[in-house]
Amino acid sequence: MSVANLPTSDSYYDYLISRLKNPIEAAAYIEAILEEEDPEPTLLKSALLDVIEAFSRTELSLEQAEVQRQKLDHVLSLSGSQAIYGLMTWLDDLGLKLSVSIQDQDSDNPDD
Secondary structure, eight states: OOOOOOOOOOOHHHHHHHHHTSHHHHHHHHHHHHTOSSOOTTHHHHHHHHHHHHHHTTTSOHHHHHHHHHHHHHHHHOOHHHHHHHHHHHHHHTTOOOOOOOOOOOTTOTTO
16 A cells, blocks of 8 residues: 655644734634634633734734733733623724624514
8 A cells, every 4th residue: 555645734823823814814813713602701802812922923012912902811800891892892903893684583583
């Protein structure tokens, strides 16, 4: 039996970070995390740290990235509306924004 030479590939994390360098991809990534029905408790923080990592390779200096990590820790320690407004401000610092949209309407909705 011969062994095929398979091309080597980058790790998933490297691929993810390369994609998240694009602000449109970063926004979609965060949006997907926020739309999870039953997210794991640390999922949002992990996703936001991924975005900082990606931006530190293109948009932010290493010092700015560290400041953003510290701000994120602070924002995620807040509660209630302070946390929401803090996240909005934090995202704004990265050139992103938090928005609200209408849910997709299910065709089986009895109110239609």
